[in-house]
Amino acid sequence: MSTTEPRVISHWIDGADSPSSSGRTAPVYNPATGAVQAHVALADQAEIDAAIESAQRGYQVWKTYSIAKRQTVIFAFRELLNARKRELAEIITAEHGKVVSDAMGEILRGQEVVELATGFPHLIKGAFSENASTGVDVYSLKQPLGVVGIISPFNFPAMVPMWFFPVAIAAGNAVVLKPSEKDPSAALWLAQLWKEAGLPDGVFTVLQGDKLAVDGLLHSPVVQSISFVGSTPIAQYIYETASKNGKRVQALGGAKNHMLVLPDADLDLVADQAVNAGYGAAGERCMAISVVLAVEPVADELIAKVSERIANLRIGNGAGADGVEPDMGPLITDAHRDKVASYVDIAEADGAKIVVDGRGLKIDGHEDGFFFGPTLIDDIPITSRAYTEEIFGPVLSVVRVQTFQEGLDLINSGEFGNGTAIFTNDGGAARRFQSEVEVGMIGINVPIPVPVAYHSFGGWKASLFGDAKAYGVHGFDFFTREKAITSRWLDPATHGGINLGFPQNN
Ligand code: NAD
Numbered sequence: 001m002s003t004t005e006p007r008v009i010s011h012w013i014d015g016a017d018s019p020s021s022s023g024r025t026a027p028v029y030n031p032a033t034g035a036v037q038a039h040v041a042l043a044d045q046a047e048i049d050a051a052i053e054s055a056q057r058g059y060q061v062w063k064t065y066s067i068a069k070r071q072t073v074i075f076a077f078r079e080l081l082n083a084r085k086r087e088l089a090e091i092i093t094a095e096h097g098k099v100v101s102d103a104m105g106e107i108l109r110g111q112e113v114v115e116l117a118t119g120f121p122h123l124i125k126g127a128f129s130e131n132a133s134t135g136v137d138v139y140s141l142k143q144p145l146g147v148v149g150i151i152s153p154f155n156f157p158a159m160v161p162m163w164f165f166p167v168a169i170a171a172g173n174a175v176v177l178k179p180s181e182k183d184p185s186a187a188l189w190l191a192q193l194w195k196e197a198g199l200p201d202g203v204f205t206v207l208q209g210d211k212l213a214v215d216g217l218l219h220s221p222v223v224q225s226i227s228f229v230g231s232t233p234i235a236q237y238i239y240e241t242a243s244k245n246g247k248r249v250q251a252l253g254g255a256k257n258h259m260l261v262l263p264d265a266d267l268d269l270v271a272d273q274a275v276n277a278g279y280g281a282a283g284e285r286c287m288a289i290s291v292v293l294a295v296e297p298v299a300d301e302l303i304a305k306v307s308e309r310i311a312n313l314r315i316g317n318g319a320g321a322d323g324v325e326p327d328m329g330p331l332i333t334d335a336h337r338d339k340v341a342s343y344v345d346i347a348e349a350d351g352a353k354i355v356v357d358g359r360g361l362k363i364d365g366h367e368d369g370f371f372f373g374p375t376l377i378d379d380i381p382i383t384s385r386a387y388t389e390e391i392f393g394p395v396l397s398v399v400r401v402q403t404f405q406e407g408l409d410l411i412n413s414g415e416f417g418n419g420t421a422i423f424t425n426d427g428g429a430a431r432r433f434q435s436e437v438e439v440g441m442i443g444i445n446v447p448i449p450v451p452v453a454y455h456s457f458g459g460w461k462a463s464l465f466g467d468a469k470a471y472g473v474h475g476f477d478f479f480t481r482e483k484a485i486t487s488r489w490l491d492p493a494t495h496g497g498i499n500l501g502f503p504q505n506n
Pocket of ligand 1: 151152154181231392
């Protein structure tokens with residue numbers, strides 16, 4: 001038995017690893033084995049202050065960088081990320097559990113935002129109106145906010161921070177990132193990469209921690225904005241607290257995404273996509289499909305096709321073994337696995353039929369891993385908490401509906417409005433769906449409609465608190481503030497004289 005103490009994962013402050021002396025830590029597991037592989041530091045107030053002060057110093061330097069110099073750093077970051085992303089994927093798999101190819105997928109989607117950010121000069125240039133009034137020009141500048149806070153969830157330890165920080169940094173801000181304490185290492189790897197790309201110290205800071213660190217950011221007068229992604233109750237808390245403290249805030253919350261299947265859809269395509277979107281990343285995606293609304297008479301056939309496909313899924317260590325990668329890895333913690341199981345218990349107690357049961361799955365050689373098998377539930381009552389609440393695991397429920405309208409009404413009656421998809425060959429139905437569904441991101445024969453970087457990501461209702469979505473034009477608007485300047489360079493011939501009236505344009 002080894003007596004070596006697991007390492008402690010530290011903060012990144014002033015452009016370097018910054019060991020904690022708070023005396024507080026949380027365990028970081030390898031979800032595939034259940035072993036504690038490290039501990040992560042949980043910041044105390046002194047460390048929170050140090051991180052924010054360093055970011056403030058970094059901002060003072062960064063804001064003097066010309067657009068051209070900033071662009072050079074962001075291009076260098078993009079090149080390093082592109083060349084070395086496999087290292088990052090392996091770090092994500094070791095702490096999150098998702099399969100390496102899926103971790104690569106999240107990095108690539110984050111990299112898209114870095115690529116968007118390389119073109120930032122175009123997105124932050126202001127506007128100029130010559131001679132808006134006689135002899136008067138009006139123009140606007142987009143300036144950075146200063147120090148901005150990002151608080152991210154466990155399920156995308158690289159992509160979600162990358163929804164925000166490339167844009168924030170390109171726009172001239174300094175970032176303090178508070179990653180999830182469940183998989184904190186990806187943030188440090190990204191910090192190191194920024195250093196190698198030439199970002200000045202303090203412009204990208206990683207503050208490890210729990211609620212104390214989050215509250216430190218929410219209450220700091222130096223922090224100008226908060227970008228949060230996580231569960232809805234915490235998103236609401238973040239939104240209310242940050243707003244009360246005068247900050248700009250975007251807080252993305254949970255989800256319960258429905259796939260509406262019309263009778264004319266290609267059921268093999270639907271079954272493939274339902275399995276991909278329901279069980280990919282073990283369902284720990286905010287855009288995962290959780291409910292299939294089958295417009296009759298397709299439910300029986302669709303359930304048979306999905307069940308067949310589930311039987312062929314390979315579940316195991318996301319890192320793979322002997323060069324073979326499984327389809328699905330474990331859940332993030334044993335507590336989360338038990339919570340997912342409890343929702344299947346609830347569905348069963350409420351009268352649903354458990355068609356494929358993932359409870360109690362054990363993987364040979366990984367008996368202590370946090371595995372949960374793909375689960376398929378039929379006839380779930382829409383009053384069941386297993387239908388109304390977010391499960392965030394590999395659990396797909398089928399609700400049988402009689403009409404398009406019944407399906408649409410069900411989606412619109414839910415608490416969340418993150419993503420949804422319709423599967424059909426009827427363009428008219430799809431068009432009506434996109435128009436009437438109360439959801440922020442919609443797929444038409446596309447199951448996980450995460451928008452490309454030059455559009456923006458965000459849901460409706462309890463899936464997003466605040467006005468600004470992530471990345472795209474919303475992102476650049478969020479991370480800049482505008483100044484409007486009205487200027488008159490006097491023509492020696494026209495002085496204007498005294499006039500106490502409100503200025504009018506002529
Ligand atoms: P979470 O809400 O538990 O944690 C998110 C962050 O908030 C973490 O950094 C955590 O340390 C911090 N936090 C947790 N409890 C806190 C508290 N009481 N006070 C202050 N801060 C606190 O979420 P999670 O379990 O890490 O992530 C899963 C959730 O995130 C799911 O609900 C999922 O739908 C959601 N999510 C949403 C999106 C989206 O785009 N809408 C994207 C990814 C994940």
